[in-house]
Amino acid sequence: MSQAEAIVPAPGSLFRSEIFEQPAALERLLGANEEIERIAATAVARNVQLVRMVGHGSSDNAASYGVYAFGLLPRWTAVRDSITLTVHYDTPIDLSGSMVIGLSQSGQTPDVVEYLLRARKAGAFTVAITNDADSDLAVAAEATIALGAGPELAVAATKTYVNTLGALALLAGHIAGRGAEIESGIRGAAATLSDSLPAFEAATHSLALPFAYTGRMFVIGRGTEFATAREIALKLLETCRIAAEPLTATDLAHGPVAALDPLFPVWALAAADGTLATVQEAAARIHAMGATLVASGTAATAVTVSSYRLPVPPTEPALLSPLLSVVPGQLFALALSRARGLDPDAPTGLNKVTLVT
Amino acid sequence: MSQAEAIVPAPGSLFRSEIFEQPAALERLLGANEEIERIAATAVARNVQLVRMVGHGSSDNAASYGVYAFGLLPRWTAVRDSITLTVHYDTPIDLSGSMVIGLSQSGQTPDVVEYLLRARKAGAFTVAITNDADSDLAVAAEATIALGAGPELAVAATKTYVNTLGALALLAGHIAGRGAEIESGIRGAAATLSDSLPAFEAATHSLALPFAYTGRMFVIGRGTEFATAREIALKLLETCRIAAEPLTATDLAHGPVAALDPLFPVWALAAADGTLATVQEAAARIHAMGATLVASGTAATAVTVSSYRLPVPPTEPALLSPLLSVVPGQLFALALSRARGLDPDAPTGLNKVTLVT
Numbered sequence: 001m002s003q004a005e006a007i008v009p010a011p012g013s014l015f016r017s018e019i020f021e022q023p024a025a026l027e028r029l030l031g032a033n034e035e036i037e038r039i040a041a042t043a044v045a046r047n048v049q050l051v052r053m054v055g056h057g058s059s060d061n062a063a064s065y066g067v068y069a070f071g072l073l074p075r076w077t078a079v080r081d082s083i084t085l086t087v088h089y090d091t092p093i094d095l096s097g098s099m100v101i102g103l104s105q106s107g108q109t110p111d112v113v114e115y116l117l118r119a120r121k122a123g124a125f126t127v128a129i130t131n132d133a134d135s136d137l138a139v140a141a142e143a144t145i146a147l148g149a150g151p152e153l154a155v156a157a158t159k160t161y162v163n164t165l166g167a168l169a170l171l172a173g174h175i176a177g178r179g180a181e182i183e184s185g186i187r188g189a190a191a192t193l194s195d196s197l198p199a200f201e202a203a204t205h206s207l208a209l210p211f212a213y214t215g216r217m218f219v220i221g222r223g224t225e226f227a228t229a230r231e232i233a234l235k236l237l238e239t240c241r242i243a244a245e246p247l248t249a250t251d252l253a254h255g256p257v258a259a260l261d262p263l264f265p266v267w268a269l270a271a272a273d274g275t276l277a278t279v280q281e282a283a284a285r286i287h288a289m290g291a292t293l294v295a296s297g298t299a300a301t302a303v304t305v306s307s308y309r310l311p312v313p314p315t316e317p318a319l320l321s322p323l324l325s326v327v328p329g330q331l332f333a334l335a336l337s338r339a340r341g342l343d344p345d346a347p348t349g350l351n352k353v354t355l356v357t
Numbered sequence: 358m359s360q361a362e363a364i365v366p367a368p369g370s371l372f373r374s375e376i377f378e379q380p381a382a383l384e385r386l387l388g389a390n391e392e393i394e395r396i397a398a399t400a401v402a403r404n405v406q407l408v409r410m411v412g413h414g415s416s417d418n419a420a421s422y423g424v425y426a427f428g429l430l431p432r433w434t435a436v437r438d439s440i441t442l443t444v445h446y447d448t449p450i451d452l453s454g455s456m457v458i459g460l461s462q463s464g465q466t467p468d469v470v471e472y473l474l475r476a477r478k479a480g481a482f483t484v485a486i487t488n489d490a491d492s493d494l495a496v497a498a499e500a501t502i503a504l505g506a507g508p509e510l511a512v513a514a515t516k517t518y519v520n521t522l523g524a525l526a527l528l529a530g531h532i533a534g535r536g537a538e539i540e541s542g543i544r545g546a547a548a549t550l551s552d553s554l555p556a557f558e559a560a561t562h563s564l565a566l567p568f569a570y571t572g573r574m575f576v577i578g579r580g581t582e583f584a585t586a587r588e589i590a591l592k593l594l595e596t597c598r599i600a601a602e603p604l605t606a607t608d609l610a611h612g613p614v615a616a617l618d619p620l621f622p623v624w625a626l627a628a629a630d631g632t633l634a635t636v637q638e639a640a641a642r643i644h645a646m647g648a649t650l651v652a653s654g655t656a657a658t659a660v661t662v663s664s665y666r667l668p669v670p671p672t673e674p675a676l677l678s679p680l681l682s683v684v685p686g687q688l689f690a691l692a693l694s695r696a697r698g699l700d701p702d703a704p705t706g707l708n709k710v711t712l713v714t
Contacts, residue, residue: 050407050434057611071442075450077407079436083607084580085428088631093432111607156612216573216600223441238612243573243621245602250440250468254414254711255513255595258704264600274445289706347615349646354611 055103107135232329464492589686
């Protein structure tokens with residue numbers, strides 16, 4: 001090895017350092033708490049009837065969490081809205097009673113920016129959630145929540161994803177008059193995550209070898225943890241080149257279960273909440289197909305047919321558990337990517353900022 | 358071969374006969390046109406603010422089409438709602454201004470029935486779309502649209518899916534005062550489909566062999582054809598055991614494109630509408646990764662980097678094209694399943710009626 005090669009960092013060193021930086025990033029998000037409280041007050045004053053979230057990739061996965069943050073805290077209906085209807089089909093939908101949240105780490109995603117520009121003209125209350133408070137998205141929106149995650153250099157998003165979950169929970173919490181509880185919950189989650197990272201890394205490192213030749217996976221979850229299932233599947237796709245498809249625990253039984261075999265494993269997110277029975281039922285079907293099952297989440301140990309269990313400590317309130325439960329998936333993607341001889345910092349065919357329409 | 362074996366039907370004979378029955382099934386759906394017109398009048402009279410659709414599997418895929426049927430015709434916001442929030446988390450969401458549409462071929466899906474029962478109590482206008490007008494779902498709902506598809510015996514849904522699209526288009530059309538236009542459009546689509554089936558079968562039959570050893574695929578679409586992408590991916594999962602993941606053309610670029618290689622092909626739905634540029638852009642990225650690309654849909658020939666093209670004739674209005682564009686995917690799943698030595702009529706691990714929670 002030449003000296004020039006010797007100083008090249010290990011594959012995935014950026015990805016790993018950003019995964020480990022997530023507790024500190026969550027603490028920095030709390031610097032936006034007062035601004036988020038003001039935005040919540042505006043949403044209430046404007047009598048918002050519907051929350052419409054728009055984003056792609058990890059941002060859209062975070063929006064799946066937003067459905068539950070707004071649903072469980074202020075009991076508002078929040079949806080992942082169609083960008084196409086407004087931007088590509090140019091349909092004049094009535095957006096006057098809506099809060100529109102544009103989600104983009106870079107703040108540059110073209111059709112998300114365009115959607116917000118149109119929504120603002122149509123009378124919606126527009127909010128940007130972005131890691132770049134000077135971006136086009138922030139300029140387009142009436143209000144901006146700055147993620148404060150710091151520069152994210154690995155192509156695969158980690159800390160911006162977790163901070164987006166935190167931002168959505170804080171906004172929903174303030175709307176529900178429970179902002180202080182959520183703020184304190186995020187601080188607690190950051191501390192628990194900091195304590196848990198070494199154990200998460202050790203457990204996922206030893207899990208990588210048995211999965212080194214895996215080409216296909218399902219990642220299942222339901223309710224608040226469906227966002228986690230989507231985000232872990234995306235990490236596996238982009239850093240490990242595994243065809244990893246996210247499914248709700250229930251949709252798995254409506255067809256896809258038929259594709260499983262012993263070389264087609266499943267990662268199941270099991271939360272200690274009202275969805276646990278659906279995940280356990282799916283686990284029994286997965287087991288019956290002979291597929292290897294990894295269970296993670298706060299109720300991982302309750303999935304007794306699983307071959308591997310990666311329990312995640314609880315949060316208070318439980319709604320915040322997705323801030324932690326994605327992290328074993330991120331670390332598994334890191335370990336598996338390295339085991340397969342790939343560099344998770346620089347996946348083929350991707351750039352950090354995606355400028356497609 | 359013994360005489361007893363000789364009378365066993367060929368693998369996939371049920372699946373194939375139901376695919377070919379779809380034009381007749383669509384004609385039968387039109388028998389519900391007057392009832393659908395009455396339901397539309399009730400929805401308008403009740404001043405519906407939001408359409409909430411709930412279902413799993415193919416029914417949920419049809420709901421993706423409903424987003425555009427309601428968005429483009431009456432310009433109403435329609436969403437695939439969270440079942441979990443209401444049923445598993447027991448959250449009292451205000452549903453009084455909503456039309457809730459429960460989608461289930463069998464009418465027996467437990468959490469969809471439970472959602473409708475709760476929504477009706479909460480003041481929503483509840484509508485069942487089902488192939489069994491005496492089912493639990495029909496009993497739970499205030500109004501029922503009977504699909505009239507006739508008995509569907511293959512496990513993988515075909516004619517009930519296409520009829521569900523037609524039912525959603527008719528309902529949205531009547532709400533928009535364009536019911537007669539949609540009725541006539543469905544009749545025309547059924548005739549075009551009937552004419553096209555032999556050519557679709559010949560083209561997909563010759564396509565099966567090059568894909569016989571495929572383990573992973575993406576199926577991409579956007580806008581009205583995203584439902585088609587989801588449904589084709591589901592057919593490939595359940596009948597061919599391919600890990601087929603549906604993605605919007607734009608989400609593909611936000612990470613998953615990195616997983617592609619020459620053995621990881623993509624099926625792209627290209628429609629002659631405002632989304633075509635997004636699909637062409639995705640196609641260029643797929644081509645750059647060396648992946649084989651199949652283009653289908655009304656604008657298949659406009660995807661010049663594709664290796665295979667399966668053009669689908671246009672419909673009038675264009676919004677109805679998903680009633681046709683799913684069919685080459687169904688026939689490809691049939692041919693590929695047979696080429697792989699599987700029986701698409703009886704996938705492992707599945708029953709026709711899925712009773713999981």
